[in-house]
Amino acid sequence: MNDTTVLKKTELSDIPIDYSWSFSDKTIKDTSYITHGYYTYPAKFIPQLAARLIKEHSNENDIVIDPFMGSGTTIVEAIINNRIGIGTDINNIAYLLAKVKTTPIKTAELLQEFSNIEFDLQNRLNGQYDYFLKKALKVVPQKDRIDYWFKPKQKEKLSIIFARILEVKNNDIRNFFLVAFAQILKSCSIWLQKSVKPTRNQNKKIYEPLTLFLNQSKKMIKRHFEFDKILNPKIKQNIDKYRVVKCDDSRNLPCEKNKATLIVTSPPYVTSYEYADLHQLPSLWFGYLSNLAEFRKKFIGSAYKDRERIDLKSSLAEEIVTQLGENKKGREVKNYFADMLETFFEMKRVLKKGGRACIVIGNTQFQGVNILNAEVFQEQFENIEFKTHNIINREIPSKMLPSTRDSETGQFVKANDKNLKLAYPTEYILIMEKL
Numbered sequence: 001m002n003d004t005t006v007l008k009k010t011e012l013s014d015i016p017i018d019y020s021w022s023f024s025d026k027t028i029k030d031t032s033y034i035t036h037g038y039y040t041y042p043a044k045f046i047p048q049l050a051a052r053l054i055k056e057h058s059n060e061n062d063i064v065i066d067p068f069m070g071s072g073t074t075i076v077e078a079i080i081n082n083r084i085g086i087g088t089d090i091n092n093i094a095y096l097l098a099k100v101k102t103t104p105i106k107t108a109e110l111l112q113e114f115s116n117i118e119f120d121l122q123n124r125l126n127g128q129y130d131y132f133l134k135k136a137l138k139v140v141p142q143k144d145r146i147d148y149w150f151k152p153k154q155k156e157k158l159s160i161i162f163a164r165i166l167e168v169k170n171n172d173i174r175n176f177f178l179v180a181f182a183q184i185l186k187s188c189s190i191w192l193q194k195s196v197k198p199t200r201n202q203n204k205k206i207y208e209p210l211t212l213f214l215n216q217s218k219k220m221i222k223r224h225f226e227f228d229k230i231l232n233p234k235i236k237q238n239i240d241k242y243r244v245v246k247c248d249d250s251r252n253l254p255c256e257k258n259k260a261t262l263i264v265t266s267p268p269y270v271t272s273y274e275y276a277d278l279h280q281l282p283s284l285w286f287g288y289l290s291n292l293a294e295f296r297k298k299f300i301g302s303a304y305k306d307r308e309r310i311d312l313k314s315s316l317a318e319e320i321v322t323q324l325g326e327n328k329k330g331r332e333v334k335n336y337f338a339d340m341l342e343t344f345f346e347m348k349r350v351l352k353k354g355g356r357a358c359i360v361i362g363n364t365q366f367q368g369v370n371i372l373n374a375e376v377f378q379e380q381f382e383n384i385e386f387k388t389h390n391i392i393n394r395e396i397p398s399k400m401l402p403s404t405r406d407s408e409t410g411q412f413v414k415a416n417d418k419n420l421k422l423a424y425p426t427e428y429i430l431i432m433e434k435l
């Protein structure tokens with residue numbers, strides 16, 4: 001039943017690798033330039049890849065959309081290349097990141113606020129500790145779940161920092177420091193540092209929250225200066241016209257029909273509800289996770305959602321689902337292809353005739369069945385009046401591998417787990433054009 005040869009289709013894998021799309025010469029410094037370096041978001045785009053697609057397939061002032069914007073790489077590149085950037089993501093943390101990474105802030109105000117926060121925190125953490133702790137604990141949500149991940153002293157110190165950030169009056173500046181806070185949480189917790197899965201390590205070396213927070217803020221302020229320097233003044237003054245980001249579903253894009261020139265996106269993979277778990281720490285502090293189970297259901301490919309029988313518009317997708325059988329995995333993959341098809345219809349609605357959708361996607365495996373995402377997506381697009389403009393096969397240099405996946409379960413795994421299988425050492429860029 002689970003014979004992988006049944007579902008082998010070699011057309012796309014026959015496409016020779018185009019090494020000019022590997023960006024293997026790019027250092028971490030290059031990929032974290034300007035605001036891209038604010039936060040470590042899993043499976044983030046290489047900014048240079050998004051920039052190249054934007055420049056090759058759109059012109060200045062065109063609308064560029066990312067329905068799965070994640071930390072907002074496409075949106076940042078769209079606005080610094082003088083396009084209008086529109087994006088959605090179902091995850092509140094992603095929305096916060098994308099917004100902060102694309103929001104210009106007046107330098108003097110940012111520096112002044114940082115200096116106030118630094119002064120107050122030195123005092124609160126070293127002086128009237130008990131008084132400020134009592135006040136701070138009143139604004140921390142989900143206390144029991146936070147206790148699961150943070151040792152008591154760490155939680156206290158973080159609470160004082162968090163409460164001070166919430167006192168910042170200017171929304172943009174408050175959000176800026178919330179991102180700095182989000183970025184240090186893992187190092188302050190007992191979350192196994194190298195793991196993307198929620199795993200505890202009671203013996204972990206834990207860092208001093210104030211030092212981490214101040215250093216992270218300084219790093220971000222420096223990057224913000226660089227961003228501010230290169231952003232077109234016209235866009236800076238009208239940022240809400242040039243950048244529209246929403247915490248919403250990819251099937252509900254904030255764009256009128258037939259208006260967009262380009263879509264540049266990397267969709268979630270089948271087990272993408274894991275994204276809900278991956279962002280647990282900041283989500284807990286920010287009160288986004290009152291109901292984790294409900295939150296998971298919103299993610300593309302969630303097996304928790306029941307749906308009517310649906311035409312997947314791909315015979316290959318039907319074949320893959322049949323191979324997996326009537327179980328949770330089969331249901332998950334079917335929901336995934338159905339959810340993605342609905343997103344492709346939404347892309348069709350917003351794109352102009354001749355507009356292009358660039359989808360960066362790799363194939364994976366479940367229980368020995370090849371999940372040929374790229375082939376399925378191409379077939380689905382072609383069945384809803386798109387034509388294939390180009391398909392690029394790109395290698396992902398190992399240092400940039402977004403993650404590794406278990407070959408049995410398809411879930412994120414540690415590098416030394418037994419069923420280790422590199423999830424997408426190569427991936428495709430499908431460039432589909434609306435007819």
Ligand SMILES: C[S@@+](CC[C@H](N)C(=O)[O-])C[C@H]1O[C@@H](n2cnc3c(N)ncnc32)[C@H](O)[C@@H]1O
Nearest residue numbers: 044045068070071073089090091249250299300
């Ligand atoms: C591969 S990541 C995108 C990363 C992004 N390219 C970046 O550079 O940060 C896929 C994203 O899809 C989002 N996602 C999952 N289900 C979604 C849905 N129903 N609507 C919108 N976004 C969704 C996840 O939260 C995740 O951020």
